[in-house]
Each structure stands twice: as structure tokens, then as C-alpha cells.
Amino acid sequence: MDVATISSVFLFALAGRCMASDADFTACLDSQYHKQKPGPESSLYGHCTPWKNEACCTENTTRDVHHTAMYGFSLDFCEEQTGQKMRDVCKKHFHRDLCFYECEPNIGPWVVKVKRKLSKERFFEAPLCESDCNIWWQDCRFEYACTPNWPRGFKFGGGKNSCPKDSKCVPFHEMYKNASDFCSQVWDHSWKVVRDDRPCMRLWFDGSMGNPNKKVAQLYGSHMVDKNGFPNDAVAATSSSLQLLFIFGAMLTTLLS
Numbered sequence: 001m002d003v004a005t006i007s008s009v010f011l012f013a014l015a016g017r018c019m020a021s022d023a024d025f026t027a028c029l030d031s032q033y034h035k036q037k038p039g040p041e042s043s044l045y046g047h048c049t050p051w052k053n054e055a056c057c058t059e060n061t062t063r064d065v066h067h068t069a070m071y072g073f074s075l076d077f078c079e080e081q082t083g084q085k086m087r088d089v090c091k092k093h094f095h096r097d098l099c100f101y102e103c104e105p106n107i108g109p110w111v112v113k114v115k116r117k118l119s120k121e122r123f124f125e126a127p128l129c130e131s132d133c134n135i136w137w138q139d140c141r142f143e144y145a146c147t148p149n150w151p152r153g154f155k156f157g158g159g160k161n162s163c164p165k166d167s168k169c170v171p172f173h174e175m176y177k178n179a180s181d182f183c184s185q186v187w188d189h190s191w192k193v194v195r196d197d198r199p200c201m202r203l204w205f206d207g208s209m210g211n212p213n214k215k216v217a218q219l220y221g222s223h224m225v226d227k228n229g230f231p232n233d234a235v236a237a238t239s240s241s242l243q244l245l246f247i248f249g250a251m252l253t254t255l256l257s
Contacts, residue, residue, distance in 0.1 A: 025108035025221035028056035031119035038105030050207030051103035078144035078169035137179035198229030
């Protein structure tokens, strides 16, 4: 095999990897308020503004996120027992989480089908950055909850959610073991907490710098990392082979020049 052939093989393999990393894994959930396809919005509201350049939500939806009990769900479900509403410092994280749910287009690798009245799809075990989860937990750990898994634990009726019969509202830090347990359980395992040094989704970000979740979706969607964020064995082997091929090609070029 001559140097030209070796170089062609190397470049073809490398190009294949680059094409895979640029693959498009954007998708909007098949749900009540989501757009059919992601696209730019002239403006979005409040904590949802980072998604303005490419969003699955509309401005009206983002206003509802902040000012209505969407899906008949109120965050003040323990007010009757405790006499306290959820503090704004905590509530902002749930608003950001709902903005992510309504607006984020880069969730293709984690979409699963469901049979629900308000949606036919959800995302399951999307990798949430540990630092984002920790901040959420620190600002909310003294709030109250009456069930750990909110979609499955609450009773829904009359356009609102209510605590299960005979349940007691206790602080989050008594309901959940730690930050990771909270983030994983609260929305029925929509999130899976992973370390920040692995590819992970940002719950909120600076929209002027672009959406960092796009690259994360490409890595998982292209199977370049496994479900825990570690490099895929096959990809690692391919990468090593490409490196050896490159070195071998360079050596041959030197010898034959």
C-alpha cells in the first residue's frame, strides 16, 4: 500500500468521524405546547431567553412558564400544610427547568414514547451537569415536598395537583438523600446527574454564547460516548487505530521522501 493510499484511508476515516460529530439531533417533543420543529423566535420571556435563537417554544409559552400553573401544576402544593409558598430563589430553578423542557431542541438522543393525555413523548435520563444540580439543590433543600416523584406521586384533579392522601410535607433534605437523588427523582428520572468533566446538559446558559447542549447531543447521538458519558469502546479503539495509522503514514512518508 503506497503513501497516497494510506493517506486516503486516514482522511476518509477522519472525515467520517467529523461528519458523525456534526450530525443533527435536534427535535421538539410531541407535546401540548411544543412547536413541531425548532426555530428562532423574535423574543422569549424571562428565564427562557437563552433559547431564542433556536427554540421549541413560543413567547406565549414562556410567559405561561412564569405566570401560570402549566399542566395544572402548582409549586405551592405544600402551602396548605405549612403556610408557606415556595421561595422565589428556589422557584427560579423550576422555571428554568420548565424552560428547558419547553424550549430545548437538543434532546433527540433521550426522547422516549409515552402515553399521556398531554404528551406523546418525554426525555428520559438526559445527562444533567452535577454543578447545575447542586446549585438547584442548595437553593431548594429547605423547601417542602410531600412525595419524591412528582409526576407519579401527586393526585391531579380539578385542574390542579395535590399531595397524596395522608402524606406529610417535609423539607427536601428529608425527602431526598442528596442533590443527585433530588434531581433524578423529582421529574420521574427525566434527569441523570453526571460529573461536569463528562459531556452533560446545562439547565440554563448564556444564550449569547450559543447553546452548549448541541455538542452534548451530538456526542451521545453519534454514540461517541456511552450513556454514562464515558468514551465508547468502539470509538476509543477507532481513535487509537487512526492515531497509529497517521503515525505509520508519516513514517512511510519520511522514509520514501
